[in-house]
Amino acid sequence: MATSLTDLQSQVIELSTEAVETFCEDISGMFGIDMQCQQQESCFETAKGLNKKFKKLVAVNSVKSEGALAGVFQIMFDQKGLFTLAGVIVMLPEQRILQSTKHGSAKDAEGMEDAIGEAGNLLVGSWDRVFREGLDGHGHFVQTSTFIGNPWGDPQEKIGLAGDEEFLFIPYEMTIGSYPPFNCGVIFPKSIFEEPPAPDAEAATDEESQEEAEKVDSEESDTAAKDVDAEPAQQEENTTEQVTEAAGETKSDDADTASSDNAVEPEQAETAEAAEETKPATGAVSETIERMAQSPADLPGESASISLAMCAKDIMQKDVLWGKAEDSVQQAMDKMQQADAGYMMVGAEGMLEGILSRSDVTAALSVYLRPMFAKWRRSIDDATLQIRIKWIMTRPVQTIKPDITLAEILKNMRQSGVRCLPVVDQQGKVVGSVTVFDIFAALLSTDSGMSTAGKTPQGPPLEVTF
Incomplete structure (x- = not known):
């Protein structure tokens, strides 16, 4: 049974709180300072209502979600949170952080954009780990943008929130060390909880038809291969006849092409489509490995294929x-x-x-x-x-x-x-x-000219300056 909208919202609220707590632990461990959070009562809110809570300067990290939650949501910090979190990350003196939380300007806030972006990356990393383990069907979280400033004049343009749009708002009160507490909130649009549309029935039918056609083609190919092995002489004779017929058809096609002012024949279009479908797919490394394991022609020296029964x-x-x-x-x-x-x-x-x-x-x-x-x-x-x-x-x-x-x-x-x-x-x-x-x-190792003695190399070295 599919998770209902209400159940999904409740689960997201619970996981969001766990993710914020994980982020606080990460900051505490990285910078040696205690960071705590306390969830407040969740509610449905609008940008106008949010303005009353967060007022002037804010920092907003926009996050793209893929999977069970599909869409973009925001994580917002108020002015105190903006300057406190950024100041701790860039290791500013305590007095300067305290002064900025009270009197910091928009220009001062813009200078913190890199630090807030880094905080957003850490935050999204924490969320990704928690949701990956706790939410079935979760895909990935990616930070898409960081806004710092006053968005309330045009919230839709600046942070993607329409003035009368209702969204799920999960507020938190946070503290870092001895600094004053500040507010943070997570904004989930209602659309992010909507179930993805069901697959188109016609598309599914087409896919099934294609699979059936591929199966038939495969069977015909196997039959043809057996016929070739059993009657090589007949194959050679048939091939000669096909070449002769193809030559005649080519001349006819050339004449038709000239008379139709370079029009593309349906048979040529079908041939092109068939050729496109038979091109080898370029995909995961493991797909290439599987082809190598099954086909000796892919191996250096065309040596015998390795058995897939190897353990x-x-x-x-x-x-x-x-x-x-x-x-x-x-x-x-x-x-x-x-x-x-x-x-x-x-x-x-x-x-x-x-x-x-x-x-x-x-x-x-x-x-x-x-x-x-x-x-x-x-x-x-x-x-x-x-x-x-x-x-x-x-x-x-x-x-x-x-x-x-x-x-x-x-x-x-x-x-x-x-x-x-x-x-x-x-x-x-x-x-x-x-x-x-x-x-x-x-x-x-199946090729006599190759040696794999010793430890298998696992990749290039990491390049870092200390």
Whole structure:
């Protein structure tokens, strides 16, 4: 049974509060200052009503949501919150932060845009983790824009809220250290809770027809292949006749084309469409691997194909890298570079709490830590090195058993989109891992001219300036 609108709203309110609390924990851990929040009573509100609560200067982070919630929502901080949060992030002196919360101007607020943007990224990261675990069908949250200033003259133009539009408003009172409390609120338009339209029946029918046609084509291809094997001489004779007929048809087509002033023939259009449909799809790495495993022609030297019955225990890396949830990003990055590892298991005594990839680390680090941007580096950029990996690791972790076949591994990777699968025993302890690189190495090992001895490379090094 589908979740009703009221149930979904209630669930979103609960998860939003958990996400805001997670964000407070993140800020507390990163900057060594206590941050707390207290949810106030949720209600349906309008931009006009919101103006009475937030008045002049505000900071608004707009977030695009994909999945069960589809649309854009906003997270708003009042003037005190704007200057307090931004001041803590850029490590301003306490007196200056207090002065800005009372007398800060629009011009002063504009100077905080980068810091508020960074806070928005951290906030969205916290929300993404909480909603990914708590809301079925959740896709992704992405911060799309940051507004700082007074939006109340034209809220629709500046922050996307029409004056009389009603939305779900979840307010919070926040405190950071000894600074005065400030207000924050989450604004969900009603449209974000609407169920997506049902698939078009005609489109579904067309899709089924296409699948049936593909099935028929496949069967005809198999039959044709058998006929070719059984009667090679007849095939050669038929081919000669087809070439002769094709030549005659070509001359006829050329004449028709000239007489019709370059008009496109229906048969040519159908041929072009058929050719387009038969082009190989360019997709996930695992799709390419699966083709390589099934077709010896894709392998170097056209050697014999590898069996999809091969098991995880046959190709897995037994020496896996481990880290602790409380490790910083910098500590994790150092370990991964020293071990030349693309993935790190997070946990203790063989039991998984999460998994960390180089992509996770790169996403958590400020771009200004890269050598090419070093001259613009700020203290807030260095702070990203101290983020604890428990806040950025992937969890829950998809795992596989040692006896699972390569065919099942490929299917798992294609469906989930992951590129590393920890291998666990009956007790749930990690005994190895399988990555796309390990599968490539296994495939290449079938070629006598290729060597995969030693540890499989897991990716390029992370480029960061210390």
